[in-house]
Amino acid sequence: xxxxxxxxxxxxxxxxxxxTLSCTYDTSxxxxxxxxxxxxxxxxxxxxxxQEAYKQQNATENRFSVNFQKAAKSFSLKISxxxxxxxxxYFCAFxxxxxxxxxxxxxxxxxxxxxP
Amino acid sequence: xxxxxxxPSNKVTEKGKDVELRCxxxxxxxxxxxxxxxLGQGLEFLIYFQxxxxxxxxGLPSDRFSAERTGGSVSTLTIQRTQQEDSAVxxxxxxxGPWLAGANSYEQYFGPGxxxxxx
Numbered sequence: 726x727x728x729x730x731x732x733x734x735x736x737x738x739x740x741x742x743x744x745t746l747s748c749t750y751d752t753s754x755x756x757x758x759x760x761x762x763x764x765x766x767x768x769x770x771x772x773x774x775x776q777e778a779y780k781q782q783n784a785t786e787n788r789f790s791v792n793f794q795k796a797a798k799s800f801s802l803k804i805s806x807x808x809x810x811x812x813x814x815y816f817c818a819f820x821x822x823x824x825x826x827x828x829x830x831x832x833x834x835x836x837x838x839x840x841p
Numbered sequence: 842x843x844x845x846x847x848x849p850s851n852k853v854t855e856k857g858k859d860v861e862l863r864c865x866x867x868x869x870x871x872x873x874x875x876x877x878x879x880l881g882q883g884l885e886f887l888i889y890f891q892x893x894x895x896x897x898x899x900g901l902p903s904d905r906f907s908a909e910r911t912g913g914s915v916s917t918l919t920i921q922r923t924q925q926e927d928s929a930v931x932x933x934x935x936x937x938g939p940w941l942a943g944a945n946s947y948e949q950y951f952g953p954g955x956x957x958x959x960x
Contacts, residue, residue, distance in 0.1 A: 818949075
């Protein structure tokens with residue numbers, strides 16, 4: 726069974742600074758996808774960024790980028806130039822694409838607060 | 842286009858009553874998921890549909906919980922004889938389907954959730 730671990734329950738950062746949220750996972754599969762989702766307070770969960778395991782290049786989406794270390798099974802999210810609107814719960818998710826279960830495994834989340 | 846919608850947005854019910862929660866996925870999305878999220882907690886998987894079939898019901902916490910999906914579209918989660926521990930936000934998500942190439946076929950599009958309070 727796959728597991729996803731987010732070791733930082735809470736993080737805080739000053740506006741305009743950079744913060745990195747950690748995520749590690751455990752799997753014996755080779756074909757999978759990784760995601761970061763954002764859940765702002767009292768708002769809908771949305772996708773932040775995704776990474777295919779077969780791609781060596783780290784995914785980037787504007788101020789959001791990942792550091793994907795496949796051998797280490799690590800998938801951290803870097804938020805650059807943090808903004809107040811980045812305050813949210815962030816969930817790391819793993820899904821096996823090898824033809825088995827299509828149910829994602831989510832981490833327990835990291836609560837990020839951006840201070841003005 | 843329209844996103845995933847859920848109704849009602851809030852539901853307050855008395856212990857022992859039955860409730861139905863509805864999810865309208867994005868049109869054309871074949872996969873549909875139900876999750877439960879307690880206050881400040883992560884996501885607890887409940888059930889997954891591929892089309893109208895539910896290949897995995899392993900997350901349903903008890904036989905008081907059931908779900909169905911009709912026409913490959915709308916899904917209803919039913920909780921019978923509600924208990925106070927059922928109080929939570931129930932989230933629905935849909936995704937395009939596993940046979941499309943690439944990560945976007947597995948991306949989850951979430952609804953706004955239904956906040957259930959059992960008094």
